[in-house]
Structures are given as C-alpha cells and as structure tokens.
Amino acid sequence: MEHAHAKTQAHPIGVYLWTWGLLFVLSAFSYLVDYFHLQGQLRWSLILLFMMLKAGLIVAVFMHMAWERLALIYAILLPPVLVLVFVALMALESDYTLITRELFFKAGL
C-alpha cells in the first residue's frame, strides 16, 4: 500500500531543483523592484505577480498539490479565494474610515 503511494508522490529531483531555482530568480526580481525604486501601478502589479507565481510554485510543486486529486485541490484552495470578498469589504471600510478621519482631523469640523 505504501508503495502505491510512493509511486504517486515520488518525483524526479530535477523538478525540485528547477522550482528552487525559479523561486530564487523570482525572489531576486521582487527584491529588484524595491532596489530600483519602481513606483505606482508598475510596482504593485509586479509585486503581486511575483508573489502569486512564487506561491503557486510552492503549493503546486513543493506541496505536491499538482499531483493530488481534484477533490482535495478544491477543498483546500477554493476557501482562501473567498478571502478576496473580505479584502473588498475591508478596502471599502478603510476608505470610509479615511474619509471620516480626514473630515474630522484635518478639516476640523
């Protein structure tokens, strides 16, 4: 029984070394974004892009998610996506808080 499992989650070592290398390169890129003081939309789109690529590589290859059955993939990866709704809610909330603070603290109403 263990051997059947060993067959499913034993992958050539090159897969891990390649992923390791890619993660190094992506981390270097995201560090360079800061090093060269990129600003504005370019900065945060690059940061988010490298972040998602790194997270994807870690989950898919290092954590073996790419080789799991869909039932587990959906059960684990779908719920965190819903956190984005929470992000949207809190973004609206913080905008509102900022507006009220500016009204009261700066305008001195």
Place this chain on the structure above:
Amino acid sequence: MAQAAMTETAEPISRPDGLRGIVADFSSDQRAFKNVPWGKAMMWIFLLSDTFIFSCFLLSYMTVRWSTEVPWPNPSEVFSLTIGGQNIPLILIAIMTFILISSSGTMAMAVKFGYARDRKKTAILMLVTAAFGASFVGMQAFEWTKLIHEGVRPWGNPWGAPQFGSSFFLITGFHGTHVSIGVIFLLAIARKVWRGDYDSQRKGFFTSRKGNYEIVEITGLYWHFVDLVWVFIFALFYLW
C-alpha cells in the same frame, strides 16, 4: 473486515477524474480524500485554518494602513542595513527570504528521499532545513532588536503611523513562532527517521502507533506553508 484499517493510505481502485471525480469522491462513504493518508488530509485542513489566521492579520494590516491619514513609514528605509559604509535597502529581509526558500528546497528533497527510504539523506536534509529555519529566526531576533532600539513600539515609532509597529510585531512575531515550532517539529521527526523508526515499525511513545515515511511529507507541508506565508508577508508588508 479486512479493509477495516483505513489509516494506511492509498487505494488501488481506479477512480473517475475531473469534476465527475470530485462528485464521486465527496459522495463516497467514509473518506472524501482518496489516495491521501489521513495525516496529510488533516495537515492540509490545519493549514487551511492557519491560512485564515494569517489572512486576518494581513487584512487588518491593510485596513489600518489604508485608513490612517498619517504617512506610513517607508519599509525600504526602515529595514535597510549599512554594510561596509553603504546603505542597502531591505537587504536583511532579502537574505531571510533566500534562506527560507533554500530551506523549502532541502525539505522537498528530504520528502523525496523519505519515500525512497533513504534514511540518512532524509535525516540530514531535514537537519539542514532546521538549521536554515533556526538562522531565519536568529535574523528575525536581530531585526526586532534593531527596531526596538530605534524606538519602534506596538503603539508608535519615530517615522509615521503608529499602526506600523503593531502590524509589524503581530505579523512577523506570529510567523516567527510558526518557524520556531517548525524547527522543533523537523528535529523531532529527523531524529525518528535517523533512528529508523519507520523501518523498524517502532511505535510512537505518545500515540503508540506505528509511523511511516508519510510523516516526512506531512512535516514538509507545514514547513512549505511557513515559506508560503513569508512570500505574502514579504510582498505585502516589506515591499508594498
């Protein structure tokens, strides 16, 4: 009755794939996650709950940062180090990132050698992973010391919005705790691998159950998760 012991992993029966497979797996009795040992499924579910905890921390950080009218301290300058007379932005954090990624690399190989039943390589790679993790925690302690000396507190700092300190200590502190627990977890399992517990079918002193090399993969899942969380902290807290 022969199939009653379901703790021992894989199922040889072929199962449907794709969406049909999801329906078939979830509607089957007893176990939804086919071909996944229970320990691994439970670790994944724990990590999912941990994801929510870190999500809440990062969300609260986002909320306080966006809602304050006081300028946020520039992390690029706050976390810069002067090396050889030159001021290099964010350098310690970059080194910590590379260390944690390297530890994930050695951990992934430890899992591979565990399934290949190569005790020695598995244990050594796990020890290397633990050493990387310990050095990460050491650098974090250095970073905390430096910032505390510069006057950063959970309720204020010399550069701007006071929420910076509370977010920083909460998020990196919780992550550092996870790394420290991971190091202990790695050392404990590495010792068992080295001793050959999973070949000699020695029973665990606490659980009184026989283990197997799947525990290396389960430990690995936890460790990679710690690395995964750092990816988000690095991007959202240090680079943003």
